[in-house]
Amino acid sequence: MSGSKIDTEPKGIMKEEHFMKEKHSMEMAGESVLRAQNLRKKYKGFELSIPQLTLPKGFATALIGENGAGKTTLLNILTGIRLNFRGEITYFDRPGKGIDESVQEKIGYTGPGSYFLPQWTVRQVEEISGLLFDNFHKDRFRRLCGDLGIGGEPGGSFGSLPYGSKEVKKLSDGNRMKLMLAAVLARDTELLILDEPASPLDPLMRDKLCDMIREYLEQGNGERSVFFSTHNVADMENVTDYCLIMEHGNIVEQGFVEELKEKYICVKGEASDAERAGEALFSISRSAYGFEGICLAENLERLVGMDVAFETPGLSQICVAVMKANTSLKL
Amino acid sequence: MGKRVKSYIVFTSFAYRIVIYLLIPAALVAFCAWIGTYMGDMGLIFTVMLLALAEIISDSWLFGGLQTRDAEKMDYLKSSGRGLSLVRNALGLDLFRKFLTALCTVAASYLLIRQVKGGLAGRPEPIMDFVSCGGPLQRIGLLAYLVLLAYCFSALGTFLSRYNSTIYGNLLLGYGAMALACLAGIFGPSFVKYPSNGIFLLDLLCLAVGIGVSVLTVRTAMKKVKGGFYDE
Numbered sequence: 220m221s222g223s224k225i226d227t228e229p230k231g232i233m234k235e236e237h238f239m240k241e242k243h244s245m246e247m248a249g250e251s252v253l254r255a256q257n258l259r260k261k262y263k264g265f266e267l268s269i270p271q272l273t274l275p276k277g278f279a280t281a282l283i284g285e286n287g288a289g290k291t292t293l294l295n296i297l298t299g300i301r302l303n304f305r306g307e308i309t310y311f312d313r314p315g316k317g318i319d320e321s322v323q324e325k326i327g328y329t330g331p332g333s334y335f336l337p338q339w340t341v342r343q344v345e346e347i348s349g350l351l352f353d354n355f356h357k358d359r360f361r362r363l364c365g366d367l368g369i370g371g372e373p374g375g376s377f378g379s380l381p382y383g384s385k386e387v388k389k390l391s392d393g394n395r396m397k398l399m400l401a402a403v404l405a406r407d408t409e410l411l412i413l414d415e416p417a418s419p420l421d422p423l424m425r426d427k428l429c430d431m432i433r434e435y436l437e438q439g440n441g442e443r444s445v446f447f448s449t450h451n452v453a454d455m456e457n458v459t460d461y462c463l464i465m466e467h468g469n470i471v472e473q474g475f476v477e478e479l480k481e482k483y484i485c486v487k488g489e490a491s492d493a494e495r496a497g498e499a500l501f502s503i504s505r506s507a508y509g510f511e512g513i514c515l516a517e518n519l520e521r522l523v524g525m526d527v528a529f530e531t532p533g534l535s536q537i538c539v540a541v542m543k544a545n546t547s548l549k550l
Numbered sequence: 551m552g553k554r555v556k557s558y559i560v561f562t563s564f565a566y567r568i569v570i571y572l573l574i575p576a577a578l579v580a581f582c583a584w585i586g587t588y589m590g591d592m593g594l595i596f597t598v599m600l601l602a603l604a605e606i607i608s609d610s611w612l613f614g615g616l617q618t619r620d621a622e623k624m625d626y627l628k629s630s631g632r633g634l635s636l637v638r639n640a641l642g643l644d645l646f647r648k649f650l651t652a653l654c655t656v657a658a659s660y661l662l663i664r665q666v667k668g669g670l671a672g673r674p675e676p677i678m679d680f681v682s683c684g685g686p687l688q689r690i691g692l693l694a695y696l697v698l699l700a701y702c703f704s705a706l707g708t709f710l711s712r713y714n715s716t717i718y719g720n721l722l723l724g725y726g727a728m729a730l731a732c733l734a735g736i737f738g739p740s741f742v743k744y745p746s747n748g749i750f751l752l753d754l755l756c757l758a759v760g761i762g763v764s765v766l767t768v769r770t771a772m773k774k775v776k777g778g779f780y781d782e
Contacts, residue, residue, distance in 0.1 A: 350553070
């Protein structure tokens with residue numbers, strides 16, 4: 220193995236303009252779509268405690284963490300569907316506290332579990348959305364339903380369901396998620412908060428989801444932002460600009476993806492060096508043939524003299540390393 | 551008002567509207583008129599009983615299980631500032647619709663039974679003719695009693711049925727409501743003459759119960775929906 224640093228292309232396609240946008244934003248620290256301070260919530264032995272949370276404006280932010288880390292609780296609080304918490308949240312740099320109808324009008328939220336009533340039909344979802352939100356566009360909703368293959372055939376040709384007649388409970392998990400996405404994307408919003416949007420989707424649709432998020436951001440000219448939780452880090456990496464990693468109700472790591480990729484380095488080496496390298500590595504996986512781990516860039520000098528190779532880690536590798544370092548699970 | 555009605559209508563599917571607004575009332579009126587040909591005004595009590603049953607069962611289609619512990623959280627509605635008022639409107643107008651259905655169904659059944667009682671069965675006199683036994687005012691009082699009775703049992707049964715999320719639970723409650731409605735329906739006419747105009751006291755009692763149950767139904771459901779914001 221050579222001891223030189225090997226730069227690899229990051230996973231996914233990071234467009235150059237996207238890159239520039241990130242750097243520009245990093246210089247313009249302070250522009251945020253949402254700020255929260257001293258968020259606290261206790262619930263059945265679980266405690267969410269986030270002293271400071273800032274979501275950069277104009278970017279896609281991923282919320283990553285193991286099951287039960289508090290991701291859904293956090294998203295519910297930010298969306299205004301959980302009100303029993305302590306702390307302050309400022310939306311869209313708008314003075315005043317809390318969430319109200321005008322703020323909710325600008326936020327599109329999709330969530331797991333009981334989101335729509337199961338007996339609603341797709342057409343009812345369309346009608347109800349029109350009553351709930353001023354900025355809902357029926358035409359756009361129908362087009363999205365058509366594009367995503369849900370809601371039956373417009374016009375209702377023989378042998379097919381008439382448009383909108385299918386009930387939510389009869390949709391698969393994936394199609395239900397598509398319906399949620401169609402409902403929020405049919406509105407003129409400034410912030411999308413998506414709880415696990417990728418989980419029920421097939422690989423093709425996950426790719427489409429990334430396209431949709433990217434398109435949503437691009438159409439917003441820096442005024443639109445997306446905040447989503449995900450376990451499918453690898454699939455969503457190419458659309459992730461900023462990342463928050465949660466464990467036990469706390470945010471344990473955050474930053475722009477490119478910053479994190481400079482902060483953490485992937486290290487590979489021979490099995491004989493595993494013991495010594497392990498002392499310097501943030502996390503390590505051993506096998507009979509060697510080891511692979513994540514090292515903080517500031518600790519790289521501790522590996523001098525070892526026969527190791529360096530690579531730029533993927534976001535997924537960084538997340539797993541951070542989660543391993545903070546988990547209470549015995550792995 | 552238009553928006554309020556719309557906020558209720560959107561909770562109901564097209565199939566629900568056809569069945570609940572048209573088919574069930576029409577079927578009930580036809581069935582009770584047929585009963586009326588043999589049993590006279592007794593057909594009206596069948597209207598009350600079956601209407602209560604139909605309303606309780608059909609509610610599982612609309613707000614079924616709303617007050618259960620693991621009720622649907624309705625996150626989509628809660629993500630809008632108008633979600634709660636939309637639900638409140640829908641709950642209130644659903645009760646108003648139940649009242650209108652009771653009024654129209656009982657009135658239509660009465661008018662039809664008047665035309666057919668005894669006639670179709672070829673009998674000279676119907677078996678029970680209790681509505682016609684009083685004066686015109688008492689007749690109205692008795693019909694109002696039957697309308698209010700149908701509404702009260704529909705609303706009360708609906709309220710109770712929302713604590714369970716199975717159709718079987720609704721069926722069971724529906725049968726209970728039918729039995730009680732039958733007893734109350736038979737018991738009511740005896741008040742037409744003794745005490746004098748006692749039927750109007752029953753009307754007032756049913757009105758009070760109806761209003762109370764309506765308030766209770768909306769408040770309890772809204773408390774449950776609002777509780778969703780607080781992990782309740």
